[in-house]
Amino acid sequence: xxxxxxxxxxxxxxxxxxxxxxxxxxxxxxxxxxxxxxxxxxxxxxxxxxxxxxxxxxxxxxxxxxxxxxxxxxxxxxxxxxxxxxxxxxxxxxxxxxxxxxxxxxxxxxxxxxxxxxxxxxxxxxxxxxxxxxxxxxxxxxxxxxxxxxxxxxxxxxxxxxxxxxxxxxxxxxxxxxxxxxxxxxxxxxxxxxxxxxxxxxxxxxxxxxxxxxxxxxxxxxxxxxxxxxxxxxxxxxxxxxxxxxxxxxxxxxxxxxxxxxxxxxxxxxxxxxxxxxxxxxxxxxxxxxxxxxxxxxxxxxxxxxxxxxxxxxxxxxxxxxxxxxxxxxxxxxxxxxxxxxxxxxxxxxxxxxxx
Numbered sequence: 001x002x003x004x005x006x007x008x009x010x011x012x013x014x015x016x017x018x019x020x021x022x023x024x025x026x027x028x029x030x031x032x033x034x035x036x037x038x039x040x041x042x043x044x045x046x047x048x049x050x051x052x053x054x055x056x057x058x059x060x061x062x063x064x065x066x067x068x069x070x071x072x073x074x075x076x077x078x079x080x081x082x083x084x085x086x087x088x089x090x091x092x093x094x095x096x097x098x099x100x101x102x103x104x105x106x107x108x109x110x111x112x113x114x115x116x117x118x119x120x121x122x123x124x125x126x127x128x129x130x131x132x133x134x135x136x137x138x139x140x141x142x143x144x145x146x147x148x149x150x151x152x153x154x155x156x157x158x159x160x161x162x163x164x165x166x167x168x169x170x171x172x173x174x175x176x177x178x179x180x181x182x183x184x185x186x187x188x189x190x191x192x193x194x195x196x197x198x199x200x201x202x203x204x205x206x207x208x209x210x211x212x213x214x215x216x217x218x219x220x221x222x223x224x225x226x227x228x229x230x231x232x233x234x235x236x237x238x239x240x241x242x243x244x245x246x247x248x249x250x251x252x253x254x255x256x257x258x259x260x261x262x263x264x265x266x267x268x269x270x271x272x273x274x275x276x277x278x279x280x281x282x283x284x285x286x287x288x289x290x291x292x293x294x295x296x297x298x299x300x301x302x303x304x305x306x307x308x309x310x311x312x313x314x315x316x317x318x319x320x321x322x323x324x325x326x327x328x329x330x331x332x333x334x335x336x337x338x339x340x341x342x343x344x345x346x347x348x349x350x351x352x353x354x355x356x
Contacts, residue, residue, distance in 0.1 A: 036350035039295070039318075040099060041304065041337060042121065043072050043080050044344025046314055049108070050077055051339040053121075055354050056318070058297065061334050066356040070121045072101060078343045079137040080104030080115075081154075086147055087120060087129070088171045097353065098122050100129065100149055101345050102169065105137035105157050114157045118149075118169055123353050130173040134163055138236075140190040142198065144219065147171060150178060152200060155186035162186050162206050182215050182224050189239035191252055196220050199227055201254055204235045210259030211235070228278050232270055233259055240294035242301040246325040251275065253282065253301055253321060253328075256289040258309075267309045275326060282328050289315065291342035302333075307342040314340035 039056040055066035072080075082101035102118035114137050118130040132151065139154030149169040155162055162185055166178035181200065188203025193216070200215045212234075214227030237257025241250045252274040259266045267290050271282035285303070292306025292315070303319040316337040319330050 036348050036353070038066060038349050038351060038354050038356075039297075039302070039304070040069060040347055040349050040353075041293075041341070042069075042099065042101060042345050043077055043104065044305070044341035045078050046339050046341035048339060051341045051344075054338050055349075055356065056335050056337065057356065058333075058335060058348075066354055068355060069123055070126050072121065072126060073119060078105055078107065080345055081136075081139045081141040081151060082118075082345045082347075083141060083143050083149055084347045084349060085120070085143070085149060086171055087173070097350070099345070099347055099349070099353075100169065102130070102132060102141070102149070102151055103136035103139055103154060105155075107157075112157045114155075118173075123355055130169050130175055132169070133167050133175055133177065134165055136163060138187040139163070140188050140200070140203075142190050142192050144168070145195055148176075150190070150198075152178075152190050153181055153185045153188060153203070155204075162204070179217065179222060179224070183213070185211075187235040189237060189254070191239045191241065193252065199252065201227075201239055202230060202234045202237055202257065209235060209261065210257070228274070230254065230279050231272055231281055232268060234268060235259070236290040237268075238292050238294035238303060238306075240301045241296055242321050242323050242328070243296075243299040244323045244326060245299055249326075251323060251326075251328075253294075254279070255294065255303055256285060256292060256306065258290045265309065271321075271328070271330075273323075273326075273328065283321075283330055285319065285330060286332065287311070287315075293344055293346040295346055295348055297348055303330075304346050305337055305341050305344065314342060316340040 037059045042053045053069040053071050055069050080101045085100035087096050098120040106113045114135040116132040116135040120129040135156045136154030141151045152166040153163050164181045164184040168176045185203040189201045198217045210233040212230040216227050234257030238255045254272045267288040269285040269288045272279040273282040287308050289306040293304045301321040306315050318333045
């Protein structure tokens with residue numbers, strides 16, 4: 001069941017969210033926490049077109065010698081979504097940790113192929129794990145409190161349609177229908193705000209490319225309601241959370257992305273930070289970036305790769321955002337990707353999932 005709140009009810013929810021932005025309760029389990037020191041990067045497009053998977057050691061000044069990890073099946077290379085995921089093992093009391101990646105599109109196949117398949121990968125192998133109810137590229141996902149992958153929206157290039165449905169991939173590989181989005185949307189992001197609320201941010205519609213809409217979803221009451229408008233409508237952006245070193249707030253951050261019309265695309269270097277229920281412009285990125293990835297790493301937030309259309313450069317850089325008393329700044333890490341890429345899936349993984 002989906003309910004869209006009336007204005008009075010929405011104001012009550014917004015008041016609650018204002019409190020929750022200061023007093024954060026237990027957050028949803030996502031890949032975005034520092035329980036390892038290795039960054040895995042899978043899929044995407046790069047100078048090599050079909051880039052191999054790679055692992056970066058974030059505690060090594062050079063990135064370390066970790067450039068060996070399982071490659072994704074190469075017929076889907078771009079615009080997948082996924083997360084670090086616990087699957088059910090043969091022993092019911094145990095879980096096995098893997099990287100789960102769903103959907104994506106292969107623009108190099110004729111006709112263009114959009115996938116509805118979900119694969120699991122570890123440092124030794126990959127295999128088909130689940131089949132989604134919809135073919136999706138440029139969907140957005142997160143891990144729920146029940147440890148399921150919630151996949152939202154996306155685009156089906158086979159039919160040229162945006163998607164309003166969502167679904168849950170369970171730890172046993174089953175797909176279960178989720179709530180309908182307020183709009184059919186793709187190339188957006190979704191982020192857990194706290195243990196109850198998530199937010200869908202930006203994206204594209206059939207009639208508009210780069211929207212400034214946001215929507216909260218209350219997982220407990222199964223209610224959608226409007227969030228604050230972004231300062232800049234955008235798609236192909238990144239979203240993550242950074243922990244303020246002084247206030248200990250977990251601040252939601254939106255970075256980069258693009259807005260396209262019939263004639264051209266504008267690529268952004270801006271950062272927006274959700275503070276007291278409103279989007280506030282933060283520090284600019286060192287360059288315009290879109291189709292990048294973001295993950296939490298300890299108290300900081302990493303921005304990985306992407307494409308700078310101004311210089312026509314596919315990026316290998318890893319940027320880090322740090323905040324102190326709501327003042328935030330970007331730095332560039334010495335570690336870099338071995339292969340520049342964009343539209344990929346990334347995660348912080350435990351050392352046990354690597355051979356280095």
